[in-house]
Every structure is written in structure tokens, then in C-alpha cells.
Amino acid sequence: MTTMVDVARHAGVSVATVSHVLNDTRPVREATRAAVLRAIDELGYTHNTLARSLVTARTRSIGLAVSAISNPYFTEILQGVEAGALEAGYGLLLADPHDDPGHERKVVQLLHERRVDGMIVAPSAEPSEMVGYLTRRSVPTVFLDRLVGDAHDQVCADNTAPMRQLVEHLADLGHTRIGLIAGLPGLSTTTERVAGYRAALRSRGLPHDPGLLAGGNSEAAGAEAATHQVLSAEHPPTALVTANNAMTIGALRALGSRGLRVPDDVALACFDDFSWADLFTPRLTAVAQPGREIGAAAVRLLLDRLADPDRTPRTLRLPCTLVHRTSCGCPELPRGAAGARPGTAPPAAPATEEGNIPVDERNTP
Amino acid sequence: MTTMVDVARHAGVSVATVSHVLNDTRPVREATRAAVLRAIDELGYTHNTLARSLVTARTRSIGLAVSAISNPYFTEILQGVEAGALEAGYGLLLADPHDDPGHERKVVQLLHERRVDGMIVAPSAEPSEMVGYLTRRSVPTVFLDRLVGDAHDQVCADNTAPMRQLVEHLADLGHTRIGLIAGLPGLSTTTERVAGYRAALRSRGLPHDPGLLAGGNSEAAGAEAATHQVLSAEHPPTALVTANNAMTIGALRALGSRGLRVPDDVALACFDDFSWADLFTPRLTAVAQPGREIGAAAVRLLLDRLADPDRTPRTLRLPCTLVHRTSCGCPELPRGAAGARPGTAPPAAPATEEGNIPVDERNTP
DNA sequence: AACGCTTGCGCAAGCGTTTACGCGCACGGG
DNA sequence: CCCGTGCGCGTAAACGCTTGCGCAAGCGTT
Numbered sequence: 001m002t003t004m005v006d007v008a009r010h011a012g013v014s015v016a017t018v019s020h021v022l023n024d025t026r027p028v029r030e031a032t033r034a035a036v037l038r039a040i041d042e043l044g045y046t047h048n049t050l051a052r053s054l055v056t057a058r059t060r061s062i063g064l065a066v067s068a069i070s071n072p073y074f075t076e077i078l079q080g081v082e083a084g085a086l087e088a089g090y091g092l093l094l095a096d097p098h099d100d101p102g103h104e105r106k107v108v109q110l111l112h113e114r115r116v117d118g119m120i121v122a123p124s125a126e127p128s129e130m131v132g133y134l135t136r137r138s139v140p141t142v143f144l145d146r147l148v149g150d151a152h153d154q155v156c157a158d159n160t161a162p163m164r165q166l167v168e169h170l171a172d173l174g175h176t177r178i179g180l181i182a183g184l185p186g187l188s189t190t191t192e193r194v195a196g197y198r199a200a201l202r203s204r205g206l207p208h209d210p211g212l213l214a215g216g217n218s219e220a221a222g223a224e225a226a227t228h229q230v231l232s233a234e235h236p237p238t239a240l241v242t243a244n245n246a247m248t249i250g251a252l253r254a255l256g257s258r259g260l261r262v263p264d265d266v267a268l269a270c271f272d273d274f275s276w277a278d279l280f281t282p283r284l285t286a287v288a289q290p291g292r293e294i295g296a297a298a299v300r301l302l303l304d305r306l307a308d309p310d311r312t313p314r315t316l317r318l319p320c321t322l323v324h325r326t327s328c329g330c331p332e333l334p335r336g337a338a339g340a341r342p343g344t345a346p347p348a349a350p351a352t353e354e355g356n357i358p359v360d361e362r363n364t365p
Numbered sequence: 366m367t368t369m370v371d372v373a374r375h376a377g378v379s380v381a382t383v384s385h386v387l388n389d390t391r392p393v394r395e396a397t398r399a400a401v402l403r404a405i406d407e408l409g410y411t412h413n414t415l416a417r418s419l420v421t422a423r424t425r426s427i428g429l430a431v432s433a434i435s436n437p438y439f440t441e442i443l444q445g446v447e448a449g450a451l452e453a454g455y456g457l458l459l460a461d462p463h464d465d466p467g468h469e470r471k472v473v474q475l476l477h478e479r480r481v482d483g484m485i486v487a488p489s490a491e492p493s494e495m496v497g498y499l500t501r502r503s504v505p506t507v508f509l510d511r512l513v514g515d516a517h518d519q520v521c522a523d524n525t526a527p528m529r530q531l532v533e534h535l536a537d538l539g540h541t542r543i544g545l546i547a548g549l550p551g552l553s554t555t556t557e558r559v560a561g562y563r564a565a566l567r568s569r570g571l572p573h574d575p576g577l578l579a580g581g582n583s584e585a586a587g588a589e590a591a592t593h594q595v596l597s598a599e600h601p602p603t604a605l606v607t608a609n610n611a612m613t614i615g616a617l618r619a620l621g622s623r624g625l626r627v628p629d630d631v632a633l634a635c636f637d638d639f640s641w642a643d644l645f646t647p648r649l650t651a652v653a654q655p656g657r658e659i660g661a662a663a664v665r666l667l668l669d670r671l672a673d674p675d676r677t678p679r680t681l682r683l684p685c686t687l688v689h690r691t692s693c694g695c696p697e698l699p700r701g702a703a704g705a706r707p708g709t710a711p712p713a714a715p716a717t718e719e720g721n722i723p724v725d726e727r728n729t730p
Numbered sequence: 731a732a733c734g735c736t737t738g739c740g741c742a743a744g745c746g747t748t749t750a751c752g753c754g755c756a757c758g759g760g
Numbered sequence: 761c762c763c764g765t766g767c768g769c770g771t772a773a774a775c776g777c778t779t780g781c782g783c784a785a786g787c788g789t790t
Binding site: 381 | 746
């Protein structure tokens with residue numbers, strides 16, 4: 001493997017000069033620079049950033065630890081992070097904690113051993129050990145999707161309000177028995193979405209029947225079982241809300257196997273939109289989380305933190321959009337009016353920090 | 366940041382000893398080992414693999430360059446690669462070439478600058494520069510999904526036979542005008558799938574009408590346009606095949622906007638299965654590529670290559686499964702007979718190398 | 731002619747590990 | 761009692777780069 005000294009020798013200069021043309025870090029005579037570049041090309045030299053990182057103590061790479069990469073929502077986040085990282089000249093190290101706290105600690109350590117400059121982590125349901133590891137070693141980190149406390153930088157979607165909107169919409173359509181297939185206990189997203197559900201029931205004066213709420217563990221199989229459970233209740237619901245996309249699948253399976261039709265027998269509204277949602281029959285009414293934006297915001301937060309380690313931590317909440325279709329029982333709108341309809345979709349609200357301080361979406365200096 | 370000398374001092378030993386307990390690379394008295402481990406724990410030391418890599422010239426990380434991470438097929442591949450890498454103790458560096466040859470060269474270089482031990486790349490349609498870069502620097506690489514020539518290690522799905530099966534099935538159902546929405550020109554997957562389509566027409570004695578074949582550029586919007594084009598032909602097709610999952614979406618959109626019903630007006634069969642495919646009405650008949658297995662096989666090939674750089678290159682083809690549902694026009698089967706039906710789904714064939722030499726799927730020594 | 735400033739570059743000391751050598755000690759056999 | 765042999769460990773030289781320091785030459789000023 002050719003090194004900088006090979007290049008230097010070949011170009012008749014010192015390694016210092018090679019380094020400086022490579023990094024553009026001090027003026028070099030044009031002829032010298034050309035000689036160096038030619039040598040690099042002729043030798044097929046590739047800069048060894050490992051050695052560089054050793055002395056600069058920076059790797060220009062960030063670690064991403066998210067579970068369930070298969071979930072389209074996380075895939076969107078991944079895209080946002082990838083794009084943001086690349087734009088800022090950072091590389092991306094990926095690790096999947098598989099929603100297991102022990103494993104989570106391990107992959108976080110793996111990333112730190114590789115000395116990523118910072119990490120973006122979607123915490124598991126039991127994140128304390130991992131958080132402890134990171135804070136003890138003061139690794140710059142932003143948490144994603146699931147909150148761990150406001151002593152850290154965090155980004156997530158607004159969960160409560162959209163869920164409330166979804167449920168209120170069903171209530172306004174006349175449903176009085178609305179079921180919820182909730183996510184994995186312990187996740188802040190689950191808690192918040194359940195809270196939104198309860199708030200909606202209260203605001204519409206509906207009783208809260210515990211038999212209508214079942215946990216689907218954030219995945220399809222669990223949701224299928226939970227849906228069966230809810231539908232087997234003495235007074236089954238006439239409308240159902242699912243708390244994430246995987247659970248929507250499960251619910252649809254359960255509904256299908258019982259021969260129940262959506263929305264005639266049971267109305268359906270879901271958290272998490274996805275590209276196929278408008279190709280189902282009926283078309284799925286869903287809350288769309290801004291996955292890419294969440295990913296992009298996370299790297300922005302991280303870069304800010306790297307630039308200034310003493311910054312006060314921020315929690316960013318990004319607004320969701322209610323994509324109104326027909327599974328909720330509303331009639332199909334004429335073409336051209338597809339998507340959100342007035343009164344249900346919020347205006348594109350700006351991201352807010354906790355406490356509703358508006359935040360500049362572009363770049364916070 | 367605490368280093369090995371801190372640990373050594375704290376434990377009252379030399380750095381060599383610390384290194385050796387960390388790597389388990391020479392016998393250390395139990396008491397000494399304990400002292401070192403305690404020091405590590407007390408100081409919160411994390412091994413710096415950068416420095417290690419500098420001297421060992423290995424990073425224990427592999428680079429993955431695939432475009433369109435959003436595509437569920439690639440997501441599966443990613444999972445397979447992640448799992449395989451983790452199991453072998455390798456880290457994963459991710460980069461998205463965005464299907465652009467120039468960009469592709471850049472991300473490959475970025476990965477090489479970080480000195481990944483090897484790379485797994487899904488080549489763009491114009492991969493020569495990237496391939497040149499890699500071979501010149503002799504970076505161990507396995508190519509994915511799209512072939513670049515048998516001088517390299519490669520893994521892909523079997524494209525021709527399943528596509529042929531799909532089309533022959535439609536023909537056997539009585540269709541004589543079968544349309545194909547094909548992928549991005551230049552990709553080997555596109556070529557092979559088109560070949561499968563042609564082979565099926567030939568084997569069933571159907572004429573090849575060029576008006577029935579349109580390019581959908583491997584993405585939804587392109588496929589939507591292509592579908593409209595095909596359906597506007599003088600003699601429109603009565604059945605349609607889409608060559609990947611994104612294009613299935615596009616085709617469904619076009620079909621929907623024309624008010625055509627599947628399978629009554631137009632039968633549909635697709636390349637690429639996905640988790641929602643059996644929730645559509647009608648349920649989608651599709652060829653399932655073994656994404657995870659492809660990813661896993663790629664890291665196996667890569668590890669083999671790393672173990673023995675002089676190994677002769679291998680091309681691995683993994684079999685697909687035809688998942689028979691109802692969009693092709695076949696009647697719904699009674700419950701319990703879901704999935705493949707006799708005669709259409711191939712027995713789970715073993716992976717084959719080019720030339721049909723069966724290959725041990727577990728681990729080739 | 732002497733001086734100082736600028737420009738362009740080289741020298742060499744790290745960065746945090748691994749690992750080839752080698753050294754001291756305890757022990758057993760002659 | 762001496763010597764050979766393990767065993768357990770330390771010393772120091774890399775690995776490939778960055779960067780502070782400093783030197784030499786060219787040039788404009790006084």
C-alpha cells in the first residue's frame with residue numbers, strides 16, 4: 001500500500017508538503033502542488049484517514065444505532081441521516097441494536113471504539129445503561145424518536161397531537177367505541193400516543209373502556225393478536241387506530257381473517273404513512289411522520305453539538321401531517337382534492353423545541 | 366480521553382500487558398489480568414481501534430455501497446449484511462451512491478480512505494470507473510445484484526427463470542398480450558428479466574410486440590408513465606408484469622387512475638415481493654427475491670476473499686420463490702393452501718455458482 | 731549594504747496502539 | 761550448586777499521518 005512518503009519521494013518534496021496539498025492547509029506553490037497531485041495519481045495513492053484521525057482525534061464519521069432497519073419509517077430516517085452526513089463530509093457507521101438493551105450497549109461501544117465523532121441513537125425501551133455509558137465518556141449524542149430526558153439533544157415527531165386528531169376525527173364521524181393497538185411499553189412514543197388517544201376520548205366526552213386498548217408490541221404479529229383480542233371484547237369497537245405501520249399490517253391481517261370490511265364494519269386510521277398506503281382498498285387514512293426530516297434534524301443537532309460541546313441540550317419536535325383518505329369511513333373525494341382536506345390537516349407547522357420556542361429549520365449558528 | 370498508558374499506570378503494568386489482556390494475545394497471570402480489567406473499568410477506558418488499525422493494517426469493518434436504501438429489497442439486503450458483519454465482528458460503513466456513477470466513485474473512495482477491509486457494492490449502470498478504482502487498488506470487493514463480470518466475486522438473485530415462470534403462468538392462463546414494465550437500462554437485472562420475459566413468450570409461441578414493453582426506470586413515477594404508454598397501445602395488453610417493487614407501485618397507480626380492475630381488466634404479476642403484498646386487493650402474485658440471504662452471502666464471499674485473496678472469483682446466484690396469489694387472475698385458494706401452489710413454485714433450490722456448480726451454503730473453508 | 735518581511739518548504743515530534751525481543755526469576759534435573 | 765527452560769512481563773520500534781518550529785531565499789526599504 002503506497003503511503004505519503006512514497007508520494008513525497010516520487011514528487012521530490014517532503015511529506016509535510018504532501019499533507020498540506022492534500023488538506024489545503026497552507027499555501028503551496030502551484031508547480032509543487034501539481035507535482036504532488038501527479039504523483040498521487042500515478043501511484044494510485046489514497047489518503048489514509050485512519051492515521052490522520054489518530055493525530056487529529058477526529059474521524060469525521062458519525063455512528064447510527066437504530067433498531068428495526070426494516071421498518072420503512074426508520075428507513076426514511078436512515079436516508080435523512082445519510083444525506084445530512086454526506087453533505088457535511090461525514091461517513092456513516094451503522095449498527096442495529098435489535099431493540100435489545102444489552103445488545104444496544106454493545107453496539108454503542110463498538111461505535112465508540114471506532115471513535116465516531118458523535119452518535120445518533122434510537123434508544124431501546126431500557127436505555128439507561130447505554131445512556132450512562134455515553135454520558136460517562138461524554139460522547140456527543142443525539143437521541144431519536146424515543147426521548148430519554150431533556151439533559152440530552154433529542155429529535156422526535158409530535159406524537160400526542162396527531163394521535164388525538166386521528167381519534168377525534170373518528171369520534172366526529174360518530175364512533176363511540178374506538179380501539180387502540182398500542183406499541184411497545186416503555187417507549188416514549190407509545191406513552192405519548194396513548195396519551196393522545198386518551199385526550200381525544202376526553203375531549204369528545206367518550207368513556208375510556210380498557211378493553212378497547214391492547215398492546216401490539218410495535219410489530220405485526222403482536223398487533224394481529226391484539227386486534228383479535230380487542231374485537232373479541234363484549235362490546236367490540238367500531239373503529240380502530242393502530243400506533244405504527246407494522247401494527248397496521250397486523251391489524252389488517254386480523255380484520256381480513258375475520259372477514260370484517262374496512263371501513264364498513266370497522267373504520268381504521270393509522271399512525272405512520274407509507275408509500276403503499278393509498279393503494280390499499282380502502283385507501284389508508286394515516287398520520288405521516290417526517291422521517292427524512294427527523295434524520296436530517298438529528299445530524300444538524302449533532303453537528304451543532306460537535307461545534308459547541310457546551311451548548312444547552314435541545315429537544316426538537318417535528319410536526320406530522322394527517323393524510324386523510326378513506327379507511328376512516330369518509331367518502332372518496334373527487335380527484336385533485338386528494339391528500340389532506342381542510343380542517344383536518346394542520347398547516348405545515350414549524351418544528352418546535354420543548355416549550356414551543358420556534359426553531360430555525362435551516363441552520364442554527 | 367484516557368489511553369492505554371493511563372490504564373497501564375493505574376494497574377501498575379506496562380502497556381504491552383494491557384494490550385495483551387485486551388486482545389487475549391499472550392498468557393497473562395490471572396491477578397494481573399484482573400488488575401488491568403479493573404483499571405479499565407475504573408477509568409472508563411474504551412479501546413481505540415483506530416490506533417490498532419494503524420499498526421495491524423486491518424479495520425475489521427466493511428463498506429456497503431447500495432443505492433436506493435428506501436427500496437424494501439435493498440433494506441433486506443442491508444439487514445443481511447448487517448447481521449453477517451456483526452456476527453463476524455465487523456463494523457459496517459454505509460454509503461449511498463444514489464445510482465450516479467460519479468457519486469459512486471466518490472463514495473467508494475470515501476470508504477477506501479477509511480480503509481474498510483473490503484466492500485460490498487451494488488454497481489450503478491455505468492460502473493467501469495468505480496470497478497477500475499477498486500481493482501487498481503486491489504480492494505477486496507463483492508458486487509451485489511448487478512453483475513460486472515466474472516473476474517469478481519458477485520451475488521445476485523436468479524432473474525431470468527422466475528421472470529419466465531411469471532410470464533408463462535400468465536400465458537397459461539390464456540393471456541396472449543402480456544406487457545412488461547422493465548427496469549433501468551444497463552443493469553444486468555433489467556437485461557436478465559427482459560430475457561426471461563422473451564424466453565417465456567417464445568416457449569409459449571406468443572409473438573413479441575415491442576409496443577408491450579416499456580421502460581419504467583426502476584422507479585414508481587417512470588413505471589406509472591410506462592404503464593400508461595403500454596395501455597394506450599393500439600392493442601393493449603390483458604396482463605402486465607412489473608420488473609421490481611417500486612414499479613409495481615407505479616403500475617398500480619396508473620391502473621387505478623384509468624379505472625382498470627386487477628385482475629379482471631388487467632392481470633398483474635410482479636418481480637419483488639413485500640410484506641404488504643398479500644394485503645392488497647387483489648393479493649399480489651410476486652416473485653420474492655431472497656434479500657437477506659443475498660446480503661448474508663455477500664459478506665460470506667467477502668470474508669472468504671479476505672481470508673484468501675487468491676481464491677478464484679465466484680458468482681453466486683440465489684433462487685427466488687414465486688409467491689402465488691390472486692392478482693394474476695387465479696381464484697383464491699382455500700385457507701391453508703396460501704402461498705405457493707404445486708407446479709408453479711420451484712422446490713427450494715440450492716444456490717448455484719455460474720455453471721450450476723452447487724455450492725455449500727454454510728461456509729466454504 | 732544591512733535589515734526585516736514574506737513566501738515556500740523541510741524536520742521531527744507526536745497520536746495510541748501492536749509486537750518482536752529480551753530479561754529476570756523460579757524450578758527441576760544433573 | 762549450576763544450568764537449561766518456561767513463564768510472565770517490560771522496552772521500544774514501528775504504523776502513516778499532522779503540525780509547530782524554523783530555515784533559506786527573494787524582495788522592498790532605509
